[in-house]
Amino acid sequence: MEKKIGIVLLNYKNYNDTIECIKSIENQNYSNYCIIVVDNNSQNESVNKIKTSCKDMNNIYIIENKENLGFAKGNNIGIKFAKENLKSDFVFVLNTDTVLFNENTLKKLISLYKPEEKIAIINPMCCDIEKVIQKPYLIYNSKMWKYVIRMGIYILKQIIKYIFNLDKYKKNNEKFNVEEIKKNKYIIQGCAYILTPDFFKYYSQIFPETFLYCEELALAIYIEKANLKIENSTDVLIIHKEAGSTKEILKDRKKKKIKFQIQSYFKVVKLLFYDYKKIRNKF
Numbered sequence: 001m002e003k004k005i006g007i008v009l010l011n012y013k014n015y016n017d018t019i020e021c022i023k024s025i026e027n028q029n030y031s032n033y034c035i036i037v038v039d040n041n042s043q044n045e046s047v048n049k050i051k052t053s054c055k056d057m058n059n060i061y062i063i064e065n066k067e068n069l070g071f072a073k074g075n076n077i078g079i080k081f082a083k084e085n086l087k088s089d090f091v092f093v094l095n096t097d098t099v100l101f102n103e104n105t106l107k108k109l110i111s112l113y114k115p116e117e118k119i120a121i122i123n124p125m126c127c128d129i130e131k132v133i134q135k136p137y138l139i140y141n142s143k144m145w146k147y148v149i150r151m152g153i154y155i156l157k158q159i160i161k162y163i164f165n166l167d168k169y170k171k172n173n174e175k176f177n178v179e180e181i182k183k184n185k186y187i188i189q190g191c192a193y194i195l196t197p198d199f200f201k202y203y204s205q206i207f208p209e210t211f212l213y214c215e216e217l218a219l220a221i222y223i224e225k226a227n228l229k230i231e232n233s234t235d236v237l238i239i240h241k242e243a244g245s246t247k248e249i250l251k252d253r254k255k256k257k258i259k260f261q262i263q264s265y266f267k268v269v270k271l272l273f274y275d276y277k278k279i280r281n282k283f
Contacts, residue, residue, distance in 0.1 A: 002032035003089040005106060005194075006082025009096050010074045011039045015046040017241065018096040019053045022060070030106040034086050035060040036078040041068045061086075070211030072218075079195070079205050093206070095191035098126070099239040112231045113196050120199035120228035121219070123189040125178065126240040133178055134240060137190040138216040141183065144224045145272050151217060152269075155261050162258055178234050186223065187232050188216035191240050202226040202276055207268065208283055213257070214264035218271060225276040 007025060011018045022035060039047050039062065047064055054060045063077055075093055082088040090110060100106070105124065112122050126134045140147040160166070181187060195206075203226070207218035223230060271279060 002030060003110060004087065005030070005033040005090045005092055005110065006078075006086055006088030007033055007035045007092045007094055008075055008078030008082060009035065009037045009094055010071065010078065011037055011042060011046055011050065011096055012068065012074075013042045013044050013046060014096060015042070015044075015049040018046070018050060021094065021096050021098055021100075022050075022054060022057075024098075024100040026057070027103050028100060028106045029103045030110075033059065033106060034082070034088065036081050036086075037062045038074050038078040039064050040070075040074045041065050072206055072210050072215055073208050076205040076208055083200065083204070089197055091195045093193055093195065095240065097241040098192055099241075101239055102237065105236055105238060108236045109194055109233060112233060114231075115198065117231075118198050118228050119231045120196055120202070120223055120226070121188070121230045122194040122196060123187060123230065123232045124192055124236040124238050125181075125232075125234055126189055126191060127237050129239055129241060131237070131239075133237070134242075136181070136187050138186060138188040138220055139181065139184050140186045140220070142185075144186065144221050147186070147220070148217065148269060148272060151214075152265060155258070155265055158258055158261070162254060181232050181234060185230075186220045187230055188219055189232075190216045191242075192238055193219075198228060202228065203280055205283070207271065207279075209267045210264035212260040212264065214261065214268045217265075218268045221268065221271045222276070222279065225271070225274070225279060 009018055009021060018037065025035060037050055037060065047062060050062060061081065063081060065074060065077065079091050082091045109122050109124060113119055128134060203222055206215060207222065210218065
């Protein structure tokens with residue numbers, strides 16, 4: 001019997017991408033799923049457009065936030081609804097600027113779950129519209145505090161570059177060996193990841209205190225603290241068009257990106273000093 005998957009889509013103004021994502025989910029060769037669209041107070045025609053497009057679907061739920069709660073809290077609204085109201089076994093946190101172009105994506109990803117191995121997160125690989133594989137947001141294979149320090153240094157460099165106008169924003173086209181991924185302990189594909197029943201044995205939601213950025217880092221710390229594992233698929237691909245809702249938030253992109261990164265970074269750092277029980281009780 002198929003396990004139930006709750007698919008959480010966080011919409012902010014960019015309803016065209018959200019609708020395209022929903023249509024791609026409809027084509028999945030998997031029947032036991034539901035879609036939860038959380039609209040983050042878009043204040044445009046998003047909700048009406050999505051409702052009209054999906055009026056014939058009986059497994060979609062639309063939640064309208066009264067304010068823009070940011071990425072983490074917005075997704076947590078959907079995660080809570082998927083678990084408590086719909087009794088979902090798995091929760092797929094999926095960016096709205098993604099497309100599931102293979103009809104067996106859900107089936108393949110869920111098949112990777114092995115309860116005896118304490119797998120908390122299942123990642124697909126993401127590619128751009130030309131099917132070029134994108135590097136995951138977080139790849140690391142050591143103690144998480146070391147990665148936190150490295151990220152702090154990276155943000156500091158970004159601040160210095162911005163102040164002195166040393167370079168302009170560039171898309172990261174860094175090449176990497178996909179086959180090397182499974183040798184790494186911590187990999188989070190921030191635009192698409194599945195939270196498994198083992199995740200929910202320890203936590204009820206993702207870290208709620210960031211508005212934008214560093215969500216992957218917080219999630220990796222969650223995994224380390226509870227001694228859980230991450231499973232990565234190198235042959236399940238989804239298209240990630242990138243930065244759909246982020247562009248709406250970041251008008252002055254470079255400056256605001258750094259601001260959000262700094263704010264989120266220092267909120268996440270404190271997780272290093274908690275055990276998983278304190279994280280669970282506090283957040």
